[in-house]
Each structure stands twice: as C-alpha cells, then as structure tokens.
Amino acid sequence: MNTTFNINNLVRANIKALKPYSSARDEFKGTADVFLDANENPFGELNRYPDPQQSKIKEKLSTIKSVETNQIFIGNGSDEVIDLAFRIFCEPGKDKVLTFTPTYGMYDVSANINNIEVIKQPLINDFQINLNQLQPYLDFEDVKIIFICSPNNPTGNTINTDDIEYILENFNGIVIVDEAYIDFSSQASFIKNINKYNNLIVSQTFSKAWGLAGVRVGVAYASEAIIALYNRVKPPYNVSTLNQEVVLERLNNQFEVSKNIETILSERTKLKDALNQLDIVKKIYPTDANFLLVEVDNADRIYQYLIDKKVIIRNRNTQVENCIRITVGTNQENKKLIEALKNI
Ligand code: PMP
Secondary structure: OOOOOOHHHHOOHHHHOOOOOOOHHHHOOOOOOOOOOOOOOOOOOOOOOOOOOOHHHHHHHHHHHOOOHHHEEEEOOHHHHHHHHHHHHOOOOOOEEEEEEOOOOHHHHHHHHOOOEEEEEEOEOOOEOOHHHHHHHHHOOOEEEEEEEOOOOOOOOOOOHHHHHHHHHHOOOEEEEEOOOHHHOOOOOHHHHOOOOOOEEEEEEOOOOOOOHHHOOEEEEEOHHHHHHHHHHOOOOOOOHHHHHHHHHHHOOHHHHHHHHHHHHHHHHHHHHHHHOOOOEEEEOOOOOOEEEEEEOOHHHHHHHHHHOOOOOEOOOOOOOOEEEEEOOOHHHHHHHHHHHHOO
C-alpha cells in the first residue's frame, strides 16, 4: 500500500464538486410500469435509453475477475478510460503525465486534446523501464499519471512486474496499467492488486482477445474511490444497449474466446518461424501480444511493396527504426503476407 497517496489531493477541483449523473429512473426503487420520465418514444424496440450503470456486464465481470461491481467502470473502448483519466486528474495547461516510449499513441493524442504535457522516458534493454532515470519524476507534484502499457504496443513485451510494483509504491499519482493485450500473455493481470494499491487503474478491452473492436467497449478496474470519480465524469449513456448485449453474449461464450486465443497464439508461432526464414528480416522481438515487432532492412520499402499487394501492416508510428508491426491474422492471411514477402 502506498501510504502517502491521497486521492483527494489529486482530483481536479471542479470534479470534486460534481455529483454523478442520476436520472429519475435511477432514483426510482422497484419496478415501474410506465416510463414517462426521459422523453423517449413509446414505440419500437430500441426506444429506451440504455442502462447507464451497465449492471449486467459488471455483475458478470465481477464474477470472472473476482472484484466488486463498484470496482468496475465500463467505457466506450479503453480509449475512453484513458481520456476520462486526463479529465479527472489533470489540470489543463498545468499538469503532466509520463509515458515510456515507444508506446501506444493514444496517451499522447488524449494528452494533446486535454492540453497536458507528456514526459517521455525511453524504454531500455529490450524495452524495459529505466527506474534510475524515472526516480526524480516520482516526486514531481505536477506529474499526475504514469502510463504503463503491458504487454506494450508496439514492442509486444510485458513490463517487469517488480518495476510496476515499485512505481505503484513510490509514486503519489495514478498509475494506469494498460492491459489491452493481457489475454495473449503468460503474465498475470494486475487486477488482483486493486485492493492493495489505491493509486492503480487497470485498463482492459473487448477489442483484442474478445474480438469486439467494432463494438467499442473497454473496462477500468480500480478502487471504489477511483471508479466513483469515473462515474462522476462519464457521459450518462456511454455504452449503447446493442453494445451491452453483444458484450454480454460474448461473456457467456468464453469457451469460443479461449479457442480463438489459442489459434492466434499458434498462428503467431508459425508466422514468426516463416518470417525468420526471410532474408529481409533482421530481428523479431519477443512478444506476449497478438502482433510482432520485426526489424527489417528497409521498413518503408517493405510497407509500400505490401500496400501494392493489398496487404497493410504498420510502419510509421512503430517509433522503432526500421521496424514494422505485423498483427497475427488467420492462417490464410498470414500465408498471403509471407508469399508476398518471399517475392519481394
Ligand atoms: N491500449 C492499447 C495498448 C491499444 O493498443 C489499444 C488499441 N490499439 C487500446 C488501448 C484501445 O483499445 P479500445 O479499442 O478498447 O479503445
């Protein structure tokens, strides 16, 4: 437990005074027969506003992840989890956040939109955190959030658990551990630590292993106090009825999700082996995610060549020189990529 951490010192002044949005329907206890409170249309199937608390999803996740329902926030993708953190904890034009680069681009985008400066610390030695270099920033009062992406995008590796725990114990701000790719990883999730560290937010998503990127549903797990702050600032109806239903259905079909993860992991091995046979490939970094960071002799040329073959990979934004990032696709898709690269 980080004993010097005090959430009240961290919350933006205007957020402290806010109450969560609550409708007449939320305040009503019991089962109503007639709904004339929200100016909805009485006809149709999707005529009612969605459940603003997403109660059914939270109940299910509470069982699966062994947390309380009031330790869960459901967002419009985990990008909303990130954006709302800026709005809760960072005073525009004044506060700062810290990221470890190369990493997920949205931390920067959200910071820019919210007028927050980003301090960037390069990852070292196969993309791990340099704690010595980080040390002075842990005491900076205007650094409000540290983002740790594990497994990290675009490098694919997980961040050492001991280093994450060191930061949680020694930083008086919020630590967001972004676990968008955790279900592909052999490393345990940090969710089990939300009762131990009151400055921890674990972010997960239905977009990757759960296969629902089009649905836009992400999740934050944190202390009840932090989740209460999210509930104060979130748009009341941030997850549509249809999206809630699709997520619930997927949560009731975990077997299929596990099967898909296994297939992706076995395809990842095959793809890696096939890439290793190619002369253009210099190095494939170890990965715990559903993508590979690959060093090649000329990233721009390979990217453009593949575009002409109607295959898209990631080139710019990997932020690692001469590296491309390749998502693991179906067996057929991966074969198409390899065949194209053989003929380059
Ligand atoms: N975090 C990381 C590390 C990601 O790579 C992504 C998506 N590329 C996200 C979060 C955003 O996920 P979502 O679709 O839930 O907004």
